Amino acid sequence: MRILHTSDWHLGQHFMGKTRQAEHRAFCRWLIEQVHERQVDAVLVAGDVFDTGAPPSYAREQYNQFIVELRETGAELVVLGGNHDSVAMLGESRSLLAQLDTRVVPAVGVDLAEQVLVLERRSGEPGAILCAVPFIRPRDVLQSQAGQSAADKQLSLQQAIQAHYQQLFALAEQRRMELGGGLPIIASGHLTTVGASASESVREIYVGALEAFPTTAFPAADYIALGHIHRPQKVGGLEHIRYSGSPIPLSFDEARQQKEVLLVELDSIGLHKVEALPVPRFQPLHSLRGSLAELPGLLAEVARDGTPEQPVWVEVQISTDDYLSDLQARLASLCEGLPVEVLRIRRERGTTQAGLQREARETLDELNPEEVFDKRLESEELDDPLRAHLLGLHREVLAELREESA
Template identity: 65%
Template structure:
């Protein structure tokens, strides 16, 4: 059994006003080629196929095109919902897509059996069991209890998710016993684990969601394919628990990461090998920093990575304490005639000024309610004890509101 593990595509994302449509189309064309080249049996997308719950029509078209193209290669596709995905949007076509060899798991199922999939190889033979676990919302696995503190709710959610993993894994083991088979067991997840390294584009959008799931709470599956964190990495240094990361940079702080998909080989003895396949750069990006005198050479250097008909998207951070009212036209003059496009200009006059400027640039729809509350507290000069009391009261109010909405 050969699986291609990928996640966090965020189809439909707009990057500072720029569509990622061309990048995603180029990535999918490349991916389909890799599936054919490496004779992949199953492509597994571990969450956040879309960037929003109501993706634009072109994002849906890309998604549908992917399904048809993968079907033509003979590979199966498994799509698991992430925290950005709408349960209704993914679920509306799952029965139709099943006819094309695609399994869609939009949410925790009413019956565990619906989350245990038998994956087949290209010969049509059962080759692995998949504990298909999408992003888990608190209401999927637990009932709120009045009077619980935020910490108690976090612990209850962690225990409920742990129980869900263990129950589904036990069901897979029962299947192996019943059918006298030694098929390897794979599990998935879309969550943050303890010690995982994230980026600025990873934002929790559900108040009260699990902050970090302990590595030891996972069942002893042969391979655990995770999504949600955009930086590819092993979890806890363990070879068999992996984030594959996003295939394209979703924020400027993801520059410098080698984006990849993971080729996972298994047989009846378990995990055999994991091979990272580097993803090409489909849209060049660069982040440069310096004084106005230093930026000119840096912009010329960045321009060298431009591709045919694709200028480099730039983030420019200007050092210096002088206030320049004409900063934008000065930067524009430095880029004139070069294959670059400046998407963001930032000032780096001092730590305080940079923080204030960053806060001014962030809009409310980019922040979680927790972040909005924290930033408001930072503006007050309050005793530490009172600050902690306000934070606790805020968490209690939010928890009560979510109980009413559940």
């Protein structure tokens, strides 16, 4: 059984005013080629197929076009909901997409059996059983209780998610016995695990409740396909618990990462091999740091990756000339004639030049709510316990608001 594990496509993302449509289109074409060449049986998207709950029409069209083209390869598709995805939007076309060999699990449902899927080989024979776990919202698995401390809430949510996995795994084992045994069991998830290395584009999803799920709480599945963390990695050094990462860089701190999808091979014994397939870079992206004197050389170097038709997207961090008020004009002059487009300028301010408006990220639309509150607290003289208490309260409020709007 060959499964292609991918996640966090974020179709429809706008990156500092730039659309990622061309990159996503190129990635989808490349992925279809890999499925053809490697005779993949099933493709698993472990959450965040879209960037927002109301994606633009071109992103939905791209999603539908991929489904149609993938069906022509003979592989089936499983799409899991992520924290960025709208449960209603993903779920509205489930019945229709099922006719195109695509199964969608937008959220945890009432019937656990709906999350236990039998994946078939190209021959039509059962090849594996999947515990299809999407992003789990706290309200899906437990009821909040009055008077609980933050630690109690965290423990309750962890135990509830663990129990959900164990119940699904028991059903999967039962289904395996019904099919005669000998089938590997796979589990999925869209969450942060203990020890996972994130990037700045990853949104904290269990703020104030559960920051990370321990690997020991997963069931004894042969392979666990995870999404949400954009950096591809093994979890805790374990070969069978993996984040595939996002297929394109979703923030400048991901610019140096080699993006990949994972080709997972399983048989009746269990996991046979995991092969990382490097994803080509479809849009050159660089983060530069230096003084104005150093930037001409740095810009000339990265300009080699660009063309007039496809300029390099650049973030510039000014390290020593941050006091200058005309940085944008100076950088525009340095980039003149080069296939380079500066999307963000960051000033590395000295400690004497504090203030939220003087931070490296210069506009509020580049900060998430947690960062705005953190920066505001930095301007106050507070002792550590009070600061920690305020941060905890703020994150709990945000968690409740996000849960209500999900």
